[in-house]
Amino acid sequence: MSYKAQITRLNPTCILFILxxxxxxxxxxxxxxxxxxxxxxxxxxxxxxxxxxxxxxxVKRPEEGPRNYCQVGLIGxxxxxxxxxxxxxxxxxxxxxxxxxxxxNNPARxxxxxxxxxxxxGGLVDFSIKFPIWVDPxxxxxxxxxxxxxxxxxxxxxxxxxxxxxxxPLVIHITDGEPNPNTDPSKPAGDLRKxxxxxxxxxxxxxxxxxxxxxxxxxxxxxTGLPDQYAKQLFQMSSVLPTTMQLFQMAGGNTMxxxxxxxxxxxGSQSRGFVxxxxxxxxxxxxxxFLMYLFYxx
Amino acid sequence: xxxxxxxxxxxxxxxxxxxFQDPDLKQGKVLSVDQWGIPRxxxxxxxxxxxxxxxxxxxxxxxxxxxxxxxxxxxRYYLLKQYLGQTNISSLxxxxxxxxxxxxxxxxxxxxxxxxxxxxxxxxYIEENLRNPKLLEDLAxxxxxxxxxxxxxxxxxxxxxxxxxxxDRNGRIRLVDYDGMFTPxxxxxxxxxxxxxxxxHPKRASIKYYSEDMDNFSALVxxxxxxxxxxxxxxxxxxxxxxxxxxxxQDFNKIGQTNIWYRLKQNSNPKVxxxxxxxxxxxxxxxxxxxxxxxINYTSNSGTQWYNPPxxxxxxxxxxxxxxxxxxxxxxxxxxxSQPVPDNTSWLERVNNPDSSVANLSRLNSLSRLRTxxxxxxERVNNPxxxxxxFLILIILFGFVMANSxxxxxxxxxxxxxxxxxxxxxxxxxxxVTTALKPTAATTLVTITICNEISTEIGTTKEYxxxxxxxNYRIVFDLNLQNTIGDRHILYLTPGEHNYRIILNAINxxxxxxxxxxxxxxxxxxxxxxxYWEFSLAPELxxxxxxx
Numbered sequence: 001m002s003y004k005a006q007i008t009r010l011n012p013t014c015i016l017f018i019l020x021x022x023x024x025x026x027x028x029x030x031x032x033x034x035x036x037x038x039x040x041x042x043x044x045x046x047x048x049x050x051x052x053x054x055x056x057x058x059v060k061r062p063e064e065g066p067r068n069y070c071q072v073g074l075i076g077x078x079x080x081x082x083x084x085x086x087x088x089x090x091x092x093x094x095x096x097x098x099x100x101x102x103x104x105n106n107p108a109r110x111x112x113x114x115x116x117x118x119x120x121x122g123g124l125v126d127f128s129i130k131f132p133i134w135v136d137p138x139x140x141x142x143x144x145x146x147x148x149x150x151x152x153x154x155x156x157x158x159x160x161x162x163x164x165x166x167x168x169p170l171v172i173h174i175t176d177g178e179p180n181p182n183t184d185p186s187k188p189a190g191d192l193r194k195x196x197x198x199x200x201x202x203x204x205x206x207x208x209x210x211x212x213x214x215x216x217x218x219x220x221x222x223x224t225g226l227p228d229q230y231a232k233q234l235f236q237m238s239s240v241l242p243t244t245m246q247l248f249q250m251a252g253g254n255t256m257x258x259x260x261x262x263x264x265x266x267x268g269s270q271s272r273g274f275v276x277x278x279x280x281x282x283x284x285x286x287x288x289x290f291l292m293y294l295f296y297x298x
Numbered sequence: 299x300x301x302x303x304x305x306x307x308x309x310x311x312x313x314x315x316x317x318f319q320d321p322d323l324k325q326g327k328v329l330s331v332d333q334w335g336i337p338r339x340x341x342x343x344x345x346x347x348x349x350x351x352x353x354x355x356x357x358x359x360x361x362x363x364x365x366x367x368x369x370x371x372x373x374r375y376y377l378l379k380q381y382l383g384q385t386n387i388s389s390l391x392x393x394x395x396x397x398x399x400x401x402x403x404x405x406x407x408x409x410x411x412x413x414x415x416x417x418x419x420x421x422x423y424i425e426e427n428l429r430n431p432k433l434l435e436d437l438a439x440x441x442x443x444x445x446x447x448x449x450x451x452x453x454x455x456x457x458x459x460x461x462x463x464x465x466d467r468n469g470r471i472r473l474v475d476y477d478g479m480f481t482p483x484x485x486x487x488x489x490x491x492x493x494x495x496x497x498x499h500p501k502r503a504s505i506k507y508y509s510e511d512m513d514n515f516s517a518l519v520x521x522x523x524x525x526x527x528x529x530x531x532x533x534x535x536x537x538x539x540x541x542x543x544x545x546x547x548q549d550f551n552k553i554g555q556t557n558i559w560y561r562l563k564q565n566s567n568p569k570v571x572x573x574x575x576x577x578x579x580x581x582x583x584x585x586x587x588x589x590x591x592x593x594i595n596y597t598s599n600s601g602t603q604w605y606n607p608p609x610x611x612x613x614x615x616x617x618x619x620x621x622x623x624x625x626x627x628x629x630x631x632x633x634x635x636s637q638p639v640p641d642n643t644s645w646l647e648r649v650n651n652p653d654s655s656v657a658n659l660s661r662l663n664s665l666s667r668l669r670t671x672x673x674x675x676x677e678r679v680n681n682p683x684x685x686x687x688x689f690l691i692l693i694i695l696f697g698f699v700m701a702n703s704x705x706x707x708x709x710x711x712x713x714x715x716x717x718x719x720x721x722x723x724x725x726x727x728x729x730x731v732t733t734a735l736k737p738t739a740a741t742t743l744v745t746i747t748i749c750n751e752i753s754t755e756i757g758t759t760k761e762y763x764x765x766x767x768x769x770n771y772r773i774v775f776d777l778n779l780q781n782t783i784g785d786r787h788i789l790y791l792t793p794g795e796h797n798y799r800i801i802l803n804a805i806n807x808x809x810x811x812x813x814x815x816x817x818x819x820x821x822x823x824x825x826x827x828x829x830y831w832e833f834s835l836a837p838e839l840x841x842x843x844x845x846x
Contacts, residue, residue: 006495006541006546006547008539008540008541009540010539010540011539011540049305052305052308053303053304053305056304056305056308056338056339056341056346057304057341058341059338059339059340059341060340060341060461061340061419062330062331062338062339062340062348062349063330065332065338067540104332105333110334110336115309117310117313117316117317117401117403117404125316127312127313127316129309129312129313130312130334130335130336132334132336288303
C-alpha cells in the first residue's frame with residue numbers, strides 16, 4: 001500500500017466531496033459575526049474555489065483545456081429536496097462523478113465577485129473577478145451523515161474495481177455537527193476505507209466546522225483531547241495520512257509535513273486526515289493542503 | 299509564506315493593468331483564456347505559463363508566473379542569462395527575469411518573460427507524424443544535434459521531457475523551462491528539481507544529481523524512443539501512456555524486465571537494438587558514468603563497437619563494493635573541478651585508457667574505481683584484527699570530533715567521511731545477528747530498520763542480499779527507503795545534526811533478537827541521506843561474523 005501511483009489520464013484518480021447541508025450550516029462560524037456569511041456560504045465559496053483550482057491544475061496546454069486527471073464528485077446531505085444526493089447545481093445537477101473537463105465546461109454560472117486590490121499608488125480599488133460556481137450554499141433539515149457516506153461507498157465501490165491501478169480515491173467529508181440520532185456513520189466510513197486499488201486504500205478525511213470560537217485541532221494522532229463522542233467518532237472515521245503524502249517532497253523542497261508546519265500545525269506519523277473545530281481560515285487551508293499533494297503528484 | 303496558486307494568478311491576470319508592474323505589460327492582454335475569458339495558464343510543478351499579447355511591442359510573449367519559491371531564483375536567472383548570452387544555441391529561447399513582476403494580493407512576485415514558441419510539444423508532434431518514418435528519423439538526428447550543441451557549450455537542461463521540448467512551425471526543436479538548467483557558472487546553484495521520472499536515471503532524484511552531464515540519460519531515452527518509433531510506429535499505441543514517450547520510471551527500475559525492453563530488442567533497426575542494450579546497462583550504472591549521445595559509438599557496417607561498462611558484481615562481495623567512504627568522491631562538489639569533455643577522444647577510448655591524460659578526471663576516477671577497484675588503505679592491510687582495531691579507534695575519534703566540532707568543514711578528515719557514514723554504536727553483543735546476516739537454513743528473517751526521532755520508520759532492509767559483513771567486521775547494508783515515489787527517495791535532510799535510531803531485528807529459528815542503537819550524523823546543504831549505510835560490529839561479535 002504505497003500511495004505512489006502516478007496520476008495520468010490513463011490512470012486517473014477520484015476526489016469525492018461530501019458536504020453537510022443541514023440546517024445548522026446556516027449559522028456563522030464560531031467567533032465571527034454574520035458579516036462574513038454562514039458556514040454554508042463560506043463552504044460553498046471554498047468548494048467552488050477548490051474545484052476551480054483543480055480544473056486549473058489539470059491544464060497542461062491552455063489550447064487543449066484541462067486534462068482528465070481525475071473525476072470529481074459532490075454529495076450533499078440534509079437539503080430538503082434531495083436528502084442525500086448530488087450537490088452540483090446547473091447542468092451537472094444530479095450527477096455524482098464528473099470528469100475534470102466536464103466540470104470545467106459546465107459551471108452553473110460565472111459570478112462577478114469583487115476583490116480589493118492594491119492600485120499600485122498606495123490605495124485600494126475594487127475590481128471584479130469572474131468566479132465559476134458549481135455548488136450553492138444550502139442549510140436545511142437534519143444530518144443524514146450515515147446515508148451520505150453509504151452513498152459514497154456505492155459510488156466508489158465500482159470505481160475502484162474499474163481503476164485497479166489508480167491512486168486511490170480521496171473522500172473529503174465536511175460537517176459541522178452531530179449525525180441524526182440512532183444512526184452510525186462510522187460503519188459506512190469503515191467500508192469506504194476498506195475499498196482499495198492496488199496502490200492503497202480509499203482515504204477518508206473529515207473536516208469539522210465549528211460554531212464556537214475555540215481553536216481548531218489539526219491532524220491529531222489520537223482521540224485524547226477531543227471533547228465529545230462525535231468528535232471521537234469523526235476521528236475514528238478518518239484515515240491516517242499516508243507517509244508518502246506526509247513526506248512527499250513538493251517542488252521547492254517542502255514536504256507536505258513542512259508545509260503543514262507553515263500553516264501552523266504539526267503532522268506526526270499517526271496523524272489522521274481530521275480537523276476539528278475548524279474556523280473558516282483553517283477550513284480553506286486544510287482543504288487546499290489535502291489537494292496540494294495530489295496536484296503536485298500529477 | 300505560501301506562494302500564489304493558479305487561482306490567484308488567474309484572478310489577478312483578469313486585470314493586467316492592475317497586477318503587472320511593468321508599463322509594457324500593463325497594456326497587454328492574456329491570450330490563453332477559456333470560453334468565459336478567464337485566463338488559463340499551463341500548469342507545471344513550479345509555475346503557470348500564460349500566453350500574453352504585449353500591445354506596445356506588438357509581440358506575443360510567454361509569461362511564467364511562479365507558484366513555488368525557488369532558492370536563489372533571481373541569481374540563477376541572472377547568471378543563466380549571462381552565460382547563455384555568450385553562446386549561440388538555436389534550441390534555446392530568449393528570456394527576461396523581472397523581480398518586480400506581478401502584484402498578487404498586495405505582494406509583488408517575480409515573473410519570467412519568455413520568447414513565445416508557437417508549436418507542438420514533442421509527443422503531439424510525434425503522434426501526428428507516426429506514419430512518416432523519414433520525418434521521425436530526421437527528428438532523431440535533429441535531436442542528436444541539439445544535444446551535441448548543448449554539451450559542447452557545457453549546458454544541461456535538467457528536465458528534458460516531452461512537455462519541455464517544442465517543435466516550432468519551421469520544424470525546429472526549441473527547449474523551454476530553464477528552472478533546473480546547468481551552466482558552468484551555475485554549478486554551485488543546485489536547483490530543487492531533478493526532472494521527470496519517466497525520463498531520468500533511477501537514481502537521479504535520490505542523489506539530487508546536478509552536473510553538466512545530467513542530461514545524458516534523458517537525451518538517450520528520447521533519442522532511442524524517436525528512433526524506435528521511426529521503424530515501428532506500433533510501439534506508440536502500446537507504450538505511450540500519458541506523461542511519457544515509450545519508457546516509464548518502472549522500466550528504469552526493473553531493468554530489462556518490462557515489456558518495452560523486450561519489444562525494442564526486436565526492432566528492425568540494429569541501432570535501436572544496440573542503444574536499447576546501452577540504456578539497459580546505464581540504468582544499473584552510477585549516474586555520473588553515463589556517456590553522452592556522442593560518446594556512444596555505433597557503426598553499423600564495420601561491426602558494432604560495443605561499450606563495455608565497468609562490472610558491478612551483483613553478489614556484492616566486499617572486493618567489488620565501493621566502500622562507503624569512497625562515496626563522497628561521487629558527490630557533485632568534487633565534480634566542480636571537472637573540465638569540458640574534449641571532443642577528440644571518444645568516451646570509449648577514455649574508458650579503456652584510464653591513464654590517458656583526459657581532463658574529465660572525476661568520471662575517470664569513478665569509472666576506474668568501479669572497474670579495477672582501487673583498494674582502500676584498510677584493504678591493503680592484511681590483518682583484519684588490526685584493521686578492526688584501527689577502525690574502532692577512528693570511530694571513537696570521529697564521534698569525538700563530531701561532538702566537538704561546530705564547523706565540520708574545517709577538518710578534511712571529517713569532510714571525507716562523516717556525511718556518508720552513520721557513527722556506529724552497537725550497544726550490546728548480538729552474536730546471532732551476525733550469523734543470521736547471511737541466509738542460512740536456520741535464519742528466517744533479518745531486517746535492519748532506521749527510524750527517525752519520532753519513531754517513524756523511514757527505511758528498512760528487505761532482503762538478505764541487502765546486508766553483509768565486510769572484511770572489516772562492519773555490517774554494511776543498503777536501505778530500502780520506504781517512502782519513495784517511484785524510485786525517488788524522499789527523505790531529504792535539512793542541514794544540521796540528526797539523531798537516528800537503528801533497529802536490528804533478527805529472527806533465527808525461534809529466537810527473536812531485537813537491538814537498538816543510536817547514531818548521530820551531520821547533513822550539510824545539498825547533501826542527502828545516503829541510501830547506503832554502515833556501522834561496525836562490537837569486538838565481541840567478530841568471532842561470529844565469519845562462522846558461516
